[in-house]
Amino acid sequence: MTEKSGEFLNDLNAAKQANVLERLFRCARLLNDEGTRRVADLAETPILRAAHMNLMPHIDLAGTRLTVLAQRLGVTKQAASQLVADLEKMGVLKREPDPDDGRAKRVVFTEQGRQGLLEGLAVLRQMEEELRMDIGDKEIDRFNRTLGTILGWIQTNSAKKDT
Amino acid sequence: MTEKSGEFLNDLNAAKQANVLERLFRCARLLNDEGTRRVADLAETPILRAAHMNLMPHIDLAGTRLTVLAQRLGVTKQAASQLVADLEKMGVLKREPDPDDGRAKRVVFTEQGRQGLLEGLAVLRQMEEELRMDIGDKEIDRFNRTLGTILGWIQTNSAKKDT
């Protein structure tokens, strides 16, 4: 078995070295960690967890109905409701009645929520700026273009399962 | 407030469009989803959850002590032990006594675990291959090099907190 382990080691390392995707995952994770750390250091913003962060991009600025949010998140409306309730307590979101439908409510950002969001994005912009300073605009732009290409590839190639 | 929302929309979209990091995150997430789906479709492999996947790369092929695993994961040894126990039941890992220390055990891959790992990596390689077919080796290689540069940047720039 000891010899076998040796072979495996080689296989594994060869695979790891060559794999763009693993490096991409690693890179994204580390950058995300760094971003989270920086946002946390701002400390003005309330404690947003991953689930809250996932919710954010699905909220249209005109306001989004809870059911729609739930659909976009792929969870029950009760689950979405809980997340919204959290963010409501934190002052990031508010629910206001939907003028078109007495049953419905629209989930919208509060002013504080908008500002927090902008601050969060500013952190990412800042990190990108630092990255550009060190690595160079040209390379980052090229990298960004390839990201766009890959994103396109994913859309055409991943078997989408709309429930 | 309605006019304000309009301004915000512009700010937000401008920021989103320009941001490399967000696209990187999105890209990694989508590719990860696709990879997970493909591995799940293999269905020979047991049901590994994210926590298990995170554990894997910390296991040296010669075997790793539980305490070391826990340190690398940044969790208590009890937590690490539970994950190892799960994977042990699934037949992916096994614990064997450490010859150097009667108290200690070494966590190692079983043969099945090794094969599963290689299959998982094969999925990633396959996806990379498809990507290369569509996008071109040259661009992917360049992308990969930039990933390396960014990974280096992270290491030097992120404030590491070793507990």
Added chain:
DNA sequence: AAAATAGTAAAGCATGCTTGACTAAATTTC
């Protein structure tokens, strides 16, 4: 009036951790 829809409320459950209490082996101290 009946049925469907938007949302709420509450309880339950799996996950992924933690803390606390313990056993056994190794190391240190005297």
Added chain:
DNA sequence: GAAATTTAGTCAAGCATGCTTTACTATTTT
């Protein structure tokens, strides 16, 4: 070399998170 301490690991209980299912109210549509 025996006693005290540290270290490796286990067992069990507890807790926050992020969901779910079940049950309900209020409104709209048919």
